[in-house]
Amino acid sequence: MALDYSQERIEHPLRVCASCAVRNRAVCTTLETGELAELASITRHVVFNPGQIIVAEAENKEIVGTIIRGVVKLTKALADGREQIVGLLFPSDFIGRAREGQSQVFGEAVTEVEVCMFNASRFRHLIDKYPSLKGALYDRALNEVDAAREWMVLLGRKNAEEKIATFLLMLAKRSQAQRGAGDDDEAPIAFSLPMSRADIADYLGLTIETVSRQITKFKTSGAIRMLSGRDILVPDLERLEYLASGE
Amino acid sequence: MALDYSQERIEHPLRVCASCAVRNRAVCTTLETGELAELASITRHVVFNPGQIIVAEAENKEIVGTIIRGVVKLTKALADGREQIVGLLFPSDFIGRAREGQSQVFGEAVTEVEVCMFNASRFRHLIDKYPSLKGALYDRALNEVDAAREWMVLLGRKNAEEKIATFLLMLAKRSQAQRGAGDDDEAPIAFSLPMSRADIADYLGLTIETVSRQITKFKTSGAIRMLSGRDILVPDLERLEYLASGE
DNA sequence: CGCGGTGTTGAAGGCATTCAATTGTTGTGG
């Protein structure tokens, strides 16, 4: 939970954009070549280890950038320690607050995470300079609102079985979307859980034990197959969709 | 639940801005006089009755505007009818999607609601024309993200007592914020519930009965006093804050 | 006065939690 940057590794950003894995999905997609160079000049790549705090606005640890690799969890906590994950960030997602203001959300690396980090104040200048950039950020904010509201339905109205099914479905679809053109669309979907049972519980508003029990239930019912503790195989996506909302 | 506009009442918008109750709080606050006139020219005021659907993007009932008066609930539903309120809109709040795109959220008038409605496509032109307008909308979107995440903590991690206390606290603070300069700051806070028990339940991820029971508990414990079924008096705000998160 | 809608209250049951113990996994040093 240390807030220092001791573990960061800095790399050269300038020539990286061309070969960037998320170049055509991140906010910088909207920028022209010249504009991109301008952004690249205020950029540096940083790698965080699992468990490291990336964003903690209340503690002045303010970061603005794009996730290149890994998974970040956004959490909010109550005074007595109860925690709720309010969002997950994946590669190409924007992290940080583009406009100033506190929000009491913590961002913590779940896996090893690589961030293409922008200088915050200069980035805010660029937002005002390039309307398309502001538009891209605005679109992302609207998508975040949608995602948050979708999750509110899950938290408020779904039972444990539906919650787990919805969570697995989300990961399965994400994995499916990343398939190449040559891959077999009919093949069972495989992916690995990016997080621990504790994190899943905090994401779904459940306890660790309930998460474990429900996963076991899916395993024995054949809805999923587990290759290891973290690697999951979904033989029938529709069956999972069926379980995810109401059956 | 009818989707027609039969009940709307149209008024003159052009001269209304100057005396508008939310003029200095709505998105249009950022606009200069000339720009405001341009916005006013694509504006008309519409009044909705309780229960009327205001926004249903999936059914092409797309509205963009500012709430002038009343309360709107934003809901999402599961296939089997379970419902979750994912947001409440109050006067000065922006309603609708400034940028195109579906989102399967319904907006329904809870009380009688007056909306300062903009022509959607023309409004989108104005957004591109005036960066400050886009910025104001962006800020609002970020605030919505914050509010949604705050509510995710409530839905996922708070128990019934804390949920009700948090809800009442929100209304109490809203009421307190609207006090004039001459009002007594020490006086107990009074407000009336804008919605039914069923709506409160859908907002908090509870059932009607649990809502009723918890309110009764607060009533008998003295945390609140009820003047009628809808009118509430909070003698001690701190006590409510105490109940709202963890006691 | 009766009716429909809304809200309250009671009793019983179920689902998720809590508490507790065991098993499995991972990484590290002997």
Place this chain on the structure above:
DNA sequence: CCACAACAATTGAATGCCTTCAACACCGCG
């Protein structure tokens, strides 16, 4: 390479909170 510690995950049993089902009270209104 194995033993061991530390952590993560599973499984069991009991409790409790919220829900469900049901009946009744309240209230505005024709």
